Amino acid sequence: MPDAVAPNLVAAVDAARHWRDMMAMAEIGGFIDEAGHPGVNRPCLSPLDRQARRLLISWAEKAGLGVSVDRLGNLFLRHEGSAPGLAPVLTGSHMDSQPNGGRFDGIWGVIAGLEAVRALREAGVATKRPIEVVAWTNEEGGRYAPGCMGSMAYAGFAPPDTWDDVTDRDGIRWADALAEQLALEADIARRPLGVVEGQAPFAYVEAHIEQGPLLEAKEMDIGVVTGIQGSRWFVVELKGKSDHAGTTPLAMRKDAVQDMLRAINALNALMHDPKDVLRFTVASIEVQPNTSNSVAGLVRFTIDFRHPDNAVLQARGNAIEGVIQAAVRDCAVKVTERFHAVPVTFQPEVPDAVEAAARAQGLRHMRLPSGAFHDSQFMVPLCPTGMIFVPCRAGVSHHPSEYATPEALAAGARVLAQVLADLANR
Numbered sequence: 001m002p003d004a005v006a007p008n009l010v011a012a013v014d015a016a017r018h019w020r021d022m023m024a025m026a027e028i029g030g031f032i033d034e035a036g037h038p039g040v041n042r043p044c045l046s047p048l049d050r051q052a053r054r055l056l057i058s059w060a061e062k063a064g065l066g067v068s069v070d071r072l073g074n075l076f077l078r079h080e081g082s083a084p085g086l087a088p089v090l091t092g093s094h095m096d097s098q099p100n101g102g103r104f105d106g107i108w109g110v111i112a113g114l115e116a117v118r119a120l121r122e123a124g125v126a127t128k129r130p131i132e133v134v135a136w137t138n139e140e141g142g143r144y145a146p147g148c149m150g151s152m153a154y155a156g157f158a159p160p161d162t163w164d165d166v167t168d169r170d171g172i173r174w175a176d177a178l179a180e181q182l183a184l185e186a187d188i189a190r191r192p193l194g195v196v197e198g199q200a201p202f203a204y205v206e207a208h209i210e211q212g213p214l215l216e217a218k219e220m221d222i223g224v225v226t227g228i229q230g231s232r233w234f235v236v237e238l239k240g241k242s243d244h245a246g247t248t249p250l251a252m253r254k255d256a257v258q259d260m261l262r263a264i265n266a267l268n269a270l271m272h273d274p275k276d277v278l279r280f281t282v283a284s285i286e287v288q289p290n291t292s293n294s295v296a297g298l299v300r301f302t303i304d305f306r307h308p309d310n311a312v313l314q315a316r317g318n319a320i321e322g323v324i325q326a327a328v329r330d331c332a333v334k335v336t337e338r339f340h341a342v343p344v345t346f347q348p349e350v351p352d353a354v355e356a357a358a359r360a361q362g363l364r365h366m367r368l369p370s371g372a373f374h375d376s377q378f379m380v381p382l383c384p385t386g387m388i389f390v391p392c393r394a395g396v397s398h399h400p401s402e403y404a405t406p407e408a409l410a411a412g413a414r415v416l417a418q419v420l421a422d423l424a425n426r
């Protein structure tokens with residue numbers, strides 16, 4: 001099977017239906033930005049998220065799939081295999097978006113999974129193993145940090161109650177938002193939470209837009225993803241003293257903004273990388289009281305630090321707190337790590353299956369690592385894991401101008417269909 005095209009299966013992927021589904025989903029939380037780009041703002045565990053899930057469920061039920069949800073809100077659509085007791089092949093991604101997000105990040109992997117399973121059923125391609133399409137809860141971390149809570153809890157990386165007291169900008173606790181959603185979805189069958197309470201999947205395949213410029217630049221149809229670089233997120237709090245900007249001499253201040261500048265300059269030196277492989281970003285800054293004539297008494301800023309080499313990720317990440325302590329002059333420093341995902345290399349099974357399907361379908365393909373993190377990062381210890389990337393315009397993502405063509409998405413869904421058929425018959 002891997003090296004042969006399954007013509008009826010490939011033909012059963014309905015490109016027009018697939019695009020229609022994508023555009024229908026993009027309307028839920030959809031908005032037009034000042035430049036006229038159609039964006040999506042669909043926070044996890046929000047009414048919009050639930051509306052999107054209900055739409056997905058209606059499509060799944062129409063296709064004859066079984067629907068269930070676990071206690072983290074991860075949603076599963078099941079295509080039964082001829083041997084239902086065997087571990088399922090899992091595919092999917094996430095349905096939440098960044099606050100100023102696009103129409104393709106995450107949601108495409110879920111809809112591609114649904115389309116691939118529909119194609120299998122319509123083409124009458126039997127599979128031995130069940131196939132489950134999953135929509136993971138809170139991948140983006142936009143409303144509740146960190147991201148990937150659903151997949152982390154599923155895979156046993158963290159106990160399911162780890163994030164109960166995390167709050168969103170309105171002070172709503174994660175545990176309360178999750179309980180509300182589970183209550184509103186009480187009509188959906190409940191299932192055990194992943195490997196914590198149930199069975200490990202046989203394999204996991206995630207389809208996603210590349211979110212980088214390589215595939216488009218090299219005129220490729222399919223990215224065969226080889227692994228994901230590591231990520232660490234920190235929140236730094238600098239506590240000084242708020243004073244009158246007109247009366248307090250500079251020497252008597254504890255100015256949190258000035259110390260933030262010292263800290264960021266020192267971090268830039270720590271994170272300097274002549275090869276430009278390392279990714280270091282400070283992009284969210286909160287200043288209190290945030291008025292022009294008061295000395296800043298408190299600053300909170302985030303650090304997003306990524307590297308493909310775990311030795312570098314550990315050494316420099318662990319040095320962050322000491323470097324800030326040494327750099328600041330007047331403020332008390334508190335550094336909290338909020339997310340830590342080590343770099344992963346995918347086992348060969350899934351990348352090889354993706355490559356074989358792309359080759360069999362005559363698609364241009366290349367191997368590449370992922371710079372963005374994904375739920376698949378947490379599946380690696382559980383089962384053979386891999387990803388299918390398709391090109392997106394200029395590599396733009398997390399922005400309303402994010403775009404992938406209907407043809408690119410259909411090609412990805414066809415490869416996914418063949419990969420699922422292949423893996424589910426092993």
Ligand SMILES: [Zn+2]
Nearest residue numbers: 094105106139
């Ligand atoms: Zn994503």
